[in-house]
Amino acid sequence: MSFYHNRLLEQDYYPVVRFYYYKEWEGFNMPNHSHEAIEIMYCLSGSCLIEVDGTTHKLKKGQFIFIDGDVPHRLFVEPGKSCRMSNIEFHFEELETVFPSFRHLVSEHEALRMLTESPKSYLLFHDSSDVFQCLNALILELDRKEDESVFTEQLLLGQLFIRMAELAAKQQNDTSEQHVYIQKSIEYMHQNYDRDIRVKDVADAVHLHPGYLHRIFKKAMGTSVNGYLINHRITKAKELLKRTNITITEIPHYIGMNSQQYFSTIFRQQTGSTPKQYRRESRYTDSRTVRSEHFKQQAK
Template sequence: MSVFDPKLQKEPYYPVVKFYYYKEWRQFEMKFHSHEAAECMHVLSGSCKVETDEGSYQLKKGQIIFLDAGTRHRLIVSERCRMFNVEFSFEQGCTAFPPFFKLCKENRALGNMVNKQASQLLLHDTDDTYQCLRRLILEVDKKSEQTDFMVQLLLSEYLIRIAELAEAKVAEPDQQAYVKRALAYIHQNYDREVSVADIANSVHLHPGYLQRVFKAFTGKSIHEFLISYRINKAKAMLKQTDISITDIPHYIGMNSQQYFSTTFKKHVKCTPSEYRKRHQYNDNLRRKSEDIIQSAEA
């Protein structure tokens, strides 16, 4: 069933996963074909080309192509490409989860995507969509009737994220879109070792070009922004938790205590311990480090 079938906007249909797979292709050329379900291909590594009756799309790591049901297409891999494919459709039913037409009314991006009826879209992921897809597939793999609600919930979230990527692609100038994706990558990965090259690779730009674009829009270099973001996270931990000052660097991607202390003092004009004494005035507001550890483990 097409994502744009008029029945979906009038009757209680719910999204369902029809098929999915991980696959590494090597020097492969597929014949033209189509599916009764819509399909999304996530490129995890390498590159490939997808040809349709309307055009040809070159995909590389971090890109997604959405193909509506019935879209004739074929995959061509000249060297190697690892990807995650998911096919989804819609079925009638009765559950506590809202039907698709209500989701389209509630979420502007999803409603816009349905109204535009683009049967194929090339999108740039910020990792959020892929992580959502992974959670969805883990739920599908449980193979229990009790998972139906969660599958509908996660698949609906996935479709909304796809729609948001499509909306961002149309609404933003290219340079601003690159900066937004770079910021999203920093927000998701600041707690580990991150290089400018890693960030540039995530948005498919040369590091030097991304540096220039990033500074033009934010007023800071990527390194300056990353440091500032980490220091702000450290300040929040110092104010709101009892995490040891010697452990905080490991929570924000700074694995050297000396570097953390020096950098913190340079930006905040006081040491971490002085900052904690000034701002952590109410023990009842503090989150205990044990609670944070238990929450992370859960």
Template structure:
């Protein structure tokens, strides 16, 4: 049964581990296969290649993959390489236990609810050690055999599911943020010559200005306004070096309608005035041309 099957949220089912191990693989190549059980493969050391659903991924220490049931996959450890991993395979079935069923846990955890609503054949993660600890505890519990507790197994599996769901939500947030940041940068590159503000950028990507500011600064190391100013100054330098546009007109070409503000920002960033920057740039360019001329003349 798939991790995303509707029956899991309609009736009381429980995850049950059918197979588990710690294993160090060396120069190993598995045939492509699939099985009913859902699988978690966690790399403890070394590296390996996982081919799943027609795509190949390289996993290293601290990374793991969650593969849904009936999804074709194989493991490959390259020659002269090794990979130690922990692994569990589980199915869902009905049990007699006082522990909440899978649908009960889903109803109480928003991240897990979102995960079950977004079916994917597999998920790749970089763990912060939480899942590794839960897997270790689960395997030790399963090793106790007749002394193992169904309740404890369900508790540990529930913790693993919730942590995986939280990691998936974090990855989605990061992915979404990246998309918004790229769209914001594109908008600024296309409109830097206009009198735009942070609010205009936020409106263009349909975000609240405060939220855009937060994710942009975290990813880029500067604010939206700071990035826009830097881009405008970069364009101003090009205009000063490559054109004869008057210095008083240049601010209008880069969306800064105040000559005084432009000169102040330009000096803060370059340590010189626009006039001096143009003079030094052209002197340098003439010197390079002259140098090249004498170089070829001597040859």
């Protein structure tokens, strides 16, 4: 049963651990597989690759992945490297216990409710140690369990879910906040690209440290702040070359590049042609388009 199945919120079901381990993998290649149980894989040291639902992620110390039931996945540790991890697999059953059922936990905890309302085949987390402590306590309890009581196990599982849900909510808030900073950075560059601005100026404008802005910007946009600024400037330069008579020696000053040599070098890297060649070729193409349209009109 999926972690997000509607039945879990309509009837009284409880999570039950069916498999768990502490293990160190060395140069290991797990076959791709899936199972009904929901799985949490926590990296304690080293690193590994997790291929899940067709996407590969690198899992490092302090990171863990939550994989829903029946989702294809595999673990891969590169030759010569190792990864120590803890793991639990669980599913949901009907039990006789006084501990609140999963649906009651969801109804009482906002972050857990939000987590169940956003179905995903897997979730990747950067832990703040809270989840590790819950997971460690749970595995120790499972190791020394001597009676048939499930109360303590349910207590620890409930705590684990709540900490995981809180972490998911925090990461979502952080991502939303980062998106705002990135959008403000882009707006600032669009408004000031014609000035001699640097990454530090962009970071100051959005009140972030340049190193932090660089990290979140590159992760979200696939390019650095400086790379984005250069691309935007070259786009503007192409428009000026194509649509105005501004001299090529003046254009760098219109786009915030005060060095003619630097502008020409970057322009050629980005477009494969010099500014002069680009202007000549783009205007030739435009003139052919105009003549073509003229002949079309004459033919009507």
